[in-house]
Amino acid sequence: MSRLRASIVKEIWAVLRDRKARIVLVLPPLVQLMVFSFATTLEVKKVDIAVYDRSGGAHAVELVQRLHGSSYFRHIRPVQSPAEVRAAIDRREVLAALVIEQDFDRRLNAGQSASVGLILDGRRSNAAQIAAGYVRQVTGGMGVPSTMANAGGGVAITHWFNPALEYTWFTLPSLIAIITAVAGLAITSQSVSRQREDGTFDQLLVSPLRTHEILIAKMTPAFLMGLFNGTLFWVIAQVVFGVPFFGSIILFYLALVAFLLAMIGFGLFISAVSMTQQQSFMGTFLVMTPMLLLSGYASPIENMPEWLQYVTLLNPQRYFLIILHGVFLKAMPVSEILMQVWPLVVIAIAMLSAAAWMFRSRME
Amino acid sequence: MNDPQRHGGRSARGRSFQRLRAMSIKELAQISRDPSTYLITLVMPLLLLFLFGFGISLDASGTKVALVQQDDSAAAQQLVQSYRNSRYFAITTVHDRRPAREMMVRSEVRGFIVIPADFGRVVAQGKAPQIQIVTDGSEPNTAQFVAAHASGVFNTWLANEGPASKRSPPPGIETSARFWYNPGLQSRNFLVPASIAVVMTIIGTLLTALVVAREWERGTMEALLATPLRMPEFIASKILPYYFLAMASMTVCTLIAVFFFGVPFRGSILALFLLASAFMFPALGLGLFISAVTKNQFVSSQIALFAGFLPTFLLSGFMYEISSMPVPLQAITYIVPARYLIPSLQTIFLTGDVWPLFLPNMAALLVFGAVFFFLAFRVTRRSLD
Incomplete structure (x- = not known):
């Protein structure tokens, strides 16, 4: 026990005293907080749009003014010819171009339906679809007497768990999974290969420490760092970004521990396989990128082809993201959380065992 | 002999070329001995292309949605059928709100649509029926798509089959949208070309930073600098192999994008x-520059990741719209080189040659290149003194 404690203390010092390792502790969480929380938004705001007004009548002017009045648009650029429309779209100066037909005013004045054409840049189809929705809101709200517009019946739309659809309510909880994962992977995967390069790993092997003691000691710094980062971002999400937390703190930590162990399992495995720091860096990169992209964070899992959806079942991030959104926003009940925690536990056990086995075979 | 100066100049140039060739060959041999090179130039690009081709899709089709059908009238059945026929949704029908709510908490569905018990009665009376759409707001983008498409299906049904469909529609403004260059709205078509920029960043910045930093670490850099190699030759010999690797990788990616995806x-x-x-x-x-500043593999790998890879991925307009970011972050995107490449790449694939777009972007890239090389040059020279 005292042997284990001594080696844990040694590992923590190894991480804290190494200037390089400290960079991994400090830099990624800060950059990620900055960049991920503000940049990774699929929201579309401040659209630049071109308007080709072939009608020139009062209704057309009103339509353009309504675009100006809408908070969704930033620059509204008048253009005079189809060629200009094409150039503005091709050069990506605008996301969309609204073409008001010549008979627009005449038809509206005669009490008939009029039409406008909307050309969107398919090179940004996600943003373009959302922008099309904004334009429809503006055109739909215009010209029609309100009594008639409402005669068609109705749809009542409610967004649960996030009524205003705040994007940060989605990103900040997700960030806990990303940041703790990066820390867990980077610290553990580097720890052994660094000692291998320094030649101090052999000293470790001839010491009276047994394999599991070495492994537990190697796991500890990343585990503590993960708990610290997890807690820090749990606080930041609520205090700085105002994300509500409706779930249970105990369940949050239970899931965090299971998730950290799973990620550390991956990190130790990479560490056991690679001979140099460079290789373990590559390994981390090769594991981390697919994990991030196939987690449901970058895009929903159900949009993927079915066979790939099965692959995501091996990804700890997938379960932890559901838990995080569950505990933050949905007040997810215990039974549901446990349904997401047990796959994490299985992955953790599998990866840690694989790592231990790898170590043993490498040591002989 | 008559013109020794000219003669000497030519042979010096010849020797310079020979040295450069020898150095480049040495560099290539060194790169090809290292297994991580293959990982970066072959495995990583394929993995990334594959992830962006299959894994990332912003096309909401087959989104899982529950339908709470509280009414069995013919009109309600018809509407349910409309939802089933929509390519946007994969429908699970339930008859009570509670299971729908539970499914949404479990993230099994992204929302639910309630057809209330009086739906058929209201329609039979010739009045406008009401439905309710509830989405899972914990994923705002999906929530918006669900709300928009679910009300779209309902409005279409109402216009074609609803009680008012026999009467003439009220006058209004019809908006007919056309999506140029990507009419099928496949996000793959712009994500796969953009991922080529990520691949080239990995080879150009990450691999270069790592390998050159290793030479600094092992002290072989000083040894090289002690050779008669001149600074520009030296730098050229360092980067040419990576340039060719990156171009080869880019070619392979382009072929895969076109012929496979x-x-x-x-x-x-x-x-x-x-x-x-x-x-x-x-x-x-x-x-x-990164490798010359840090002279350490580990630190340069971390910095290359955060200065090269992440910005290319997140701050270049690759997936996330720059205009939606806060203004300070938008300002940062101007110093991300990939920002000037990705729009052009997407344009080459989907639109064609738009030189008024390409030329300013190329100019910006060259300016950034000059700045980085100047910095790398200075740091390398200083560390020799």
Whole structure:
């Protein structure tokens, strides 16, 4: 026990005293907080749009003014010819171009339906679809007497768990999974290969420490760092970004521990396989990128082809993201959380065992 | 002999070329001995292309939605059928709100649509029926798509089959939208070309930073600098192999994008090579600079990741719209080289050669390249003194 404690203390010092390792502790969480929380938004705001007004009548002017009045648009650029429309779209100066037909005013004045054409840049189809929705809101709200517009019946739309659809309510909880994962992977995967390069790993092997003691000691710094980062971002999400937390703190930590162990399992495995720091860096990169992209964070899992959806079942991030959104926003009940925690536990056990086995075979 | 100066100049140039060739061969041999090179130049690009081709899709089709059908009338059945026929949704029918709510908490569905018990009665009376759409707001983008498409299906049904459909529609403004260059709205068509920029960043910045930093770490850099090699020769020999690796990787990626993923290629190969080459300038410069500053593999790998890879991925307009970001972050995107490449790459594939777009972007890339090389040059020279 005292042997284990001594080696844990040694590992923590190894991480804290190494200037390089400290960079991994400090830099990624800060950059990620900055960049991920503000940049990774699929929201579309401040659209630049071109308007080709072939009608020139009062209704057309009103339509353009309504675009100006809408908070969704930033620059509204008048253009005079189809060629200009094409150039503005091709050069990506605008996301969309609204073409008001010549008979627009005449038809509206005669009490008939009029039409406008909307050309969107398919090179940004996600943003373009959302922008099309904004334009429809503006055109739909215009010209029609309100009594008639409402005669068609109705749809009542409610967004649960996030009524205003705040994007940060989605990103900040997700960030806990990303940041703790990066820390867990980077610290553990580097720890052994660094000692291998320094030649101090052999000293470790001839010491009276047994394999599991070495492994537990190697796991500890990343585990503590993960708990610290997890807690820090749990606080930041609520205090700085105002994300509500409706779930249970105990369940949050239970899931965090299971998730950290799973990620550390991956990190130790990479560490056991690679001979140099460079290789373990590559390994981390090769594991981390697919994990991030196939987690449901970058895009929903159900949009993927079915066979790939099965692959995501091996990804700890997938379960932890559901838990995080569950505990933050949905007040997810215990039974549901446990349904997401047990796959994490299985992955953790599998990866840690694989790592231990790898170590043993490498040591002989 | 008559013109010794000229003669000497030619042979010096010849020797310079020989040295450069020898150095480049040495560099290539060194790169090809290292297994991580293959990982970066072959495995990583394929993995990334594959992830963006299959894994990332912003096309909401087959979104799982529950339908709470509280009414069995013919009208309700018809509406349910409309939802089942929509390509946007995969429908699970339930008859009570509670299971729908539970499914949403478990993230099994992204929302639910309630057809209330009086639906058929209201329709029979010739009045306008009401439905309710509830979405899972914990994923705002999906929530918006669900709300928009679910009300779209309902409004279409109402216009065609609803109680008011026999009467003439009220006058209004019809908006007919057309999506140029990507009419099928496949996000793959713009994500796969953009991922080529990520691949080139990995080779140009990440690999260069790592390998050159290792030479600094092992002290072989000083040994090289002690040879008769001149500084520009030296730097050229360091970057040429990576340039060729990156271009080879780019070519393979382009072939896969076109022939495997079926992304159209409407521009010219010349434009693609010019743009890619222009991009390699800042990418390599940044890699060299990072390695010269840190002289340490581990630190340079971390910095290359955060200064090269992440910005290319997140701050370049690749997936996330720059105009939606806060203003300070938008300002930062101007110093991300990939920002000047990705729009052009997407344009070459989907639109064609739009030189008024390409030329300013290429100019920006060259300026960034010059800055990074100048910095790398200075740091390298200083560390020799």
